[in-house]
Amino acid sequence: MAGPEPLVNAPSTPLAIEAVGVVKSFPGVLANDHVDFDVRQGEIHALLGENGAGKSTLMNVLAGLYRPEAGGVRVAGQAVDLRSPRDAIAAGIGMVHQHFTLVPSQTVAENVLLGLDRPRFRLDLKRTEAEVARLAAEIGLRVDPGARVWQLSVGEQQRVEIIKLLFHGARVLILDEPTAVLAPQETAELFTTLRSMADAGRSVVFISHKLGEVLTIADRITVMRGGKVTASGIDPRGVARSDLARLMVGRPVLEALKRTAVEPGRVVLSVEDVSAHNDRGLPALRGVSLQVRAGEIVGIAAVAGNGQSELAQVITGLRACTGRVVVHGRNIAGRPSRVAIASGVGHVPEDRAGVGSAPNLSLVDNLILRRFRHAPVARGPFHDEGAARSKAQQLQVAYAISAPTINAPVRILSGGNLQRLILAREIDSAPSLLVAVQPTRGLDVGAIEGVHQLLLDLRAQGTALLLISEELEELLALADRILVMYEGRVTAAFDAPGVHHVDAIGLHMTGGAGAAPEERGAR
Amino acid sequence: MTIRFEPRGEAPPWLSPVLTLAAVVVALAIGAVVLAFVGGDPIRTYLHIVDAAFGDIGVLSDTLVKATPLILTGLACALAFRMRLWNIGAEGQFLLGAWGASAVVLWPIVPAGTPAVVVIPAMMLAGAVAGAVWGLIPGVLKARLGVNEIITTLMLNYVALAWIQFWVFGPWSEGGFQQTVPFAREAWLPRLTDFADQFPLLAGLTTHLGLVFALVATAVMSVVVSRTRWGYEMRLIGDNARAARYAGIDIARYVIVVFAISGALAGLAGMSEVSGVVHRLQDRISPGYGFTAIIIAYLARLGPWRVVVASILFGALILAGREIQPSGVPAMIQGIIMFCLIAADVLVRYRIRLGGRVAATT
Ligand SMILES: Nc1ncnc2c1ncn2[C@@H]1O[C@H](COP(=O)(O)OP(=O)(O)OP(=O)(O)O)[C@@H](O)[C@H]1O
Numbered sequence: 001m002a003g004p005e006p007l008v009n010a011p012s013t014p015l016a017i018e019a020v021g022v023v024k025s026f027p028g029v030l031a032n033d034h035v036d037f038d039v040r041q042g043e044i045h046a047l048l049g050e051n052g053a054g055k056s057t058l059m060n061v062l063a064g065l066y067r068p069e070a071g072g073v074r075v076a077g078q079a080v081d082l083r084s085p086r087d088a089i090a091a092g093i094g095m096v097h098q099h100f101t102l103v104p105s106q107t108v109a110e111n112v113l114l115g116l117d118r119p120r121f122r123l124d125l126k127r128t129e130a131e132v133a134r135l136a137a138e139i140g141l142r143v144d145p146g147a148r149v150w151q152l153s154v155g156e157q158q159r160v161e162i163i164k165l166l167f168h169g170a171r172v173l174i175l176d177e178p179t180a181v182l183a184p185q186e187t188a189e190l191f192t193t194l195r196s197m198a199d200a201g202r203s204v205v206f207i208s209h210k211l212g213e214v215l216t217i218a219d220r221i222t223v224m225r226g227g228k229v230t231a232s233g234i235d236p237r238g239v240a241r242s243d244l245a246r247l248m249v250g251r252p253v254l255e256a257l258k259r260t261a262v263e264p265g266r267v268v269l270s271v272e273d274v275s276a277h278n279d280r281g282l283p284a285l286r287g288v289s290l291q292v293r294a295g296e297i298v299g300i301a302a303v304a305g306n307g308q309s310e311l312a313q314v315i316t317g318l319r320a321c322t323g324r325v326v327v328h329g330r331n332i333a334g335r336p337s338r339v340a341i342a343s344g345v346g347h348v349p350e351d352r353a354g355v356g357s358a359p360n361l362s363l364v365d366n367l368i369l370r371r372f373r374h375a376p377v378a379r380g381p382f383h384d385e386g387a388a389r390s391k392a393q394q395l396q397v398a399y400a401i402s403a404p405t406i407n408a409p410v411r412i413l414s415g416g417n418l419q420r421l422i423l424a425r426e427i428d429s430a431p432s433l434l435v436a437v438q439p440t441r442g443l444d445v446g447a448i449e450g451v452h453q454l455l456l457d458l459r460a461q462g463t464a465l466l467l468i469s470e471e472l473e474e475l476l477a478l479a480d481r482i483l484v485m486y487e488g489r490v491t492a493a494f495d496a497p498g499v500h501h502v503d504a505i506g507l508h509m510t511g512g513a514g515a516a517p518e519e520r521g522a523r
Numbered sequence: 524m525t526i527r528f529e530p531r532g533e534a535p536p537w538l539s540p541v542l543t544l545a546a547v548v549v550a551l552a553i554g555a556v557v558l559a560f561v562g563g564d565p566i567r568t569y570l571h572i573v574d575a576a577f578g579d580i581g582v583l584s585d586t587l588v589k590a591t592p593l594i595l596t597g598l599a600c601a602l603a604f605r606m607r608l609w610n611i612g613a614e615g616q617f618l619l620g621a622w623g624a625s626a627v628v629l630w631p632i633v634p635a636g637t638p639a640v641v642v643i644p645a646m647m648l649a650g651a652v653a654g655a656v657w658g659l660i661p662g663v664l665k666a667r668l669g670v671n672e673i674i675t676t677l678m679l680n681y682v683a684l685a686w687i688q689f690w691v692f693g694p695w696s697e698g699g700f701q702q703t704v705p706f707a708r709e710a711w712l713p714r715l716t717d718f719a720d721q722f723p724l725l726a727g728l729t730t731h732l733g734l735v736f737a738l739v740a741t742a743v744m745s746v747v748v749s750r751t752r753w754g755y756e757m758r759l760i761g762d763n764a765r766a767a768r769y770a771g772i773d774i775a776r777y778v779i780v781v782f783a784i785s786g787a788l789a790g791l792a793g794m795s796e797v798s799g800v801v802h803r804l805q806d807r808i809s810p811g812y813g814f815t816a817i818i819i820a821y822l823a824r825l826g827p828w829r830v831v832v833a834s835i836l837f838g839a840l841i842l843a844g845r846e847i848q849p850s851g852v853p854a855m856i857q858g859i860i861m862f863c864l865i866a867a868d869v870l871v872r873y874r875i876r877l878g879g880r881v882a883a884t885t
């Protein structure tokens with residue numbers, strides 16, 4: 001991907017867009033404190049920063065969603081007044097948000113037309129479809145313009161979002177944590193696309209917490225912390241990951257995890273020959289069996305869409321299945337989630353906004369989601385708001401959840417802070433089995449280190465953990481055993497996994513090792 | 524010039540209550556313009572409405588009589604709406620409640636001459652149960668089969684009216700008129716005027732015990748929604764049903780129970796109206812209380828005590844409708860208030876921009 005000497009690093013390259021002295025505050029927080037930020041034509045500019053640093057806020061200012069209290073935006077050297085996303089689009093700026101904004105029941109072409117003034121009267125879908133196909137081909141994306149959005153995978157939906165922006169004439173594309181939801185293969189494809197767009201003279205702003213990715217793709221890097229830019233104009237060729245990590249969180253990040261030797265105890269979870277369908281009614285799990293013991297972390301490695309999400313739902317009582325799901329000797333398969341919760345099963349769900357939280361309710365209400373049935377929050381039929389608040393306060397401090405007050409609705413939390421809230425709640429409920437799906441998605445490097453340590457501490461206390469993650473590094477750092485899932489089956493198992501297994505695991509994840517199940521990795 | 528609606532990021536918390544009040548004020552202003560346009564004197568008309576509804580203790584009492592069924596049906600709607608269950612069948616549940624209460628004395632379920640301390644509770648129970656059954660039908664259909672409750676509750680209103688008409692034209696008709704015989708005194712809810720012997724001041728005041736039911740129901744609901752586990756679980760379901768399921772809450776059961784309670788409240792309103800005001804069953808027992816209740820719940824932003832305030836406002840408008848010529852004026856104001864409320868809701872979520880100007884682009 002690293003081509004010849006990138007032109008864009010020459011300071012003479014014209015600026016595509018600039019934020020000058022942008023100030024934006026929310027009640028209780030100064031999210032952007034006199035931020036200067038610029039993007040050159042034809043460059044991929046990575047924006048880094050810890051959770052709540054103000055990255056999404058700054059991008060929302062550039063995309064016309066928020067109006068800054070001071071400072072402004074220049075496009076190609078001209079000051080512009082962006083009062084709405086329409087103005088931003090007219091100025092050639094488009095943004096793909098952390099949560100997509102497509103209409104699932106409509107086709108790709110119809111979605112692409114949304115939000116445009118033209119055509120005024122008659123929809124010429126045929127023409128749009130042809131244009132979409134052309135744009136897609138130009139930047140090396142594959143999409144079927146006639147497909148309905150709900151049929152598309154997350155990665156494909158993201159492509160549609162990008163094409164929509166191009167169709168609207170965007171010259172500057174802002175992508176807010178685009179790779180958080182992508183499998184490694186999809187990330188590589190996205191990067192190819194981004195590079196070809198940059199080569200064609202478009203500019204890309206790219207937010208990510210994955211430093212490796214940033215070093216691969218970025219031409220320039222800017223770092224934010226606490227609403228301010230703390231480092232800018234960083235050339236990725238001259239820095240190491242550890243430097244970036246230190247710039248982001250303000251201290252060295254060591255990932256020196258304290259991992260105590262734990263002798264696995266009795267079997268806490270036993271999944272026996274479980275099969276289940278996905279939301280579209282297709283088989284997602286085909287006879288999965290596995291066991292997790294107390295004090296053991298079992299990792300599931302799989303490319304998105306190979307049944308790992310459904311596995312988590314089956315164990316936590318959110319999806320019907322056949323077969324047996326035995327927790328502490330009790331079969332809870334097909335029982336409602338209340339039974340799983342009562343059996344001590346904690347769950348960090350994949351979809352934090354859609355499943356893991358109630359967006360319009362307060363931090364308090366969301367933090368006691370696991371505790372409202374028991375004292376001290378429950379007193380008979382009564383709900384002790386005082387007890388709920390003090391619990392929430394305690395968790396907010398202990399897990400450094402940044403929010404103006406505990407009464408704020410959780411929809412205003414930054415992506416990483418919402419994830420912290422869910423983790424705080426689930427870990428604090430002291431589960432005897434924790435099913436954690438992508439627990440560090442969207443977290444900054446400092447927070448990831450903290451969460452990894454918390455998971456190891458749970459293990460040391462004798463909790464059984466099922467860790468489902470697309471980050472192989474994370475699985476290797478934490479898991480005592482790794483199971484690979486492919487097309488709804490467990491196709492390989494690795495005991496005491498190490499870096500030397502990466503290739504073998506990767507091969508199994510893509511189904512490359514044939515159908516030989518239950519291959520045992522050597523120690 | 525073009526007008527555009529643009530989504531707001533985050534509406535400040537004071538905006539919604541302020542806009543609600545503003546909607547009422549704007550509605551009154553629009554009403555005034557209309558009145559002036561047709562040659563009326565808006566100020567005098569409004570003063571007259573205030574006078575007719577709050578002018579002295581007698582009309583104030585009448586306003587409260589009108590507000591009583593509105594509070595109970597308003598609570599019924601507000602409770603269901605909190606869970607995003609669109610129960611627009613309070614009217615039918617009200618009618619069934621009135622029918623159930625009447626059945627106690629007309630069927631008769633209790634023999635003639637039974638003392639009031641037995642008859643009244645029996646009527647309350649029968650009214651609430653009949654309303655609850657009428658709420659359970661859409662509740663169960665929704666919870667078990669996923670049937671849209673808007674359609675079922677709306678349709679059941681017509682069924683309920685036909686059911687009432689059958690009884691008042693047929694088995695219970697008083698000599699062929701579309702009403703039943705008056706109830707015996709034991710089946711009347713006590714009114715203030717009934718105590719005029721001891722307190723002469725109360726003579727003529729028709730406010731009845733139903734108001735106490737309504738206020739007790741308001742207090743109970745207020746505690747339940749803000750201070751109990753059920754209130755918490757309802758908040759969760761109302762905001763994100765998937766999160767509620769994840770939290771282990773049995774949503775289907777809540778749908779059924781909330782529909783039953785909602786129906787019971789509306790049914791109690793029907794009981795209070797036949798037993799406290801009309802003292803017989805007739806097919807025109809409700810001037811659309813169950814529908815006005817939807818506006819009230821909305822105006823009150825689902826807050827129980829605010830339902831009481833909104834009900835008194837609408838009670839006053841209904842009462843003034845009898846005083847004012849043309850009587851359509853208060854009905855018109857009701858309509859305009861509803862309209863302005865919906866418009867205000869748009870303003871909470873969107874910002875209006877005039878003109879198609881786009882900021883300096885070269
Ligand atoms: N609509 C809002 N209302 C109030 N506060 C907000 C709102 N949006 C963001 N904030 C606050 O502003 C700060 C910056 O948030 P922002 O979303 O920009 O962070 P971020 O850098 O994108 O973090 P992350 O990596 O976690 O996504 C946070 O403290 C957040 O709570």
Ligand SMILES: [Mg+2]
Nearest residue numbers: 055056414415
């Ligand atoms: Mg963000």
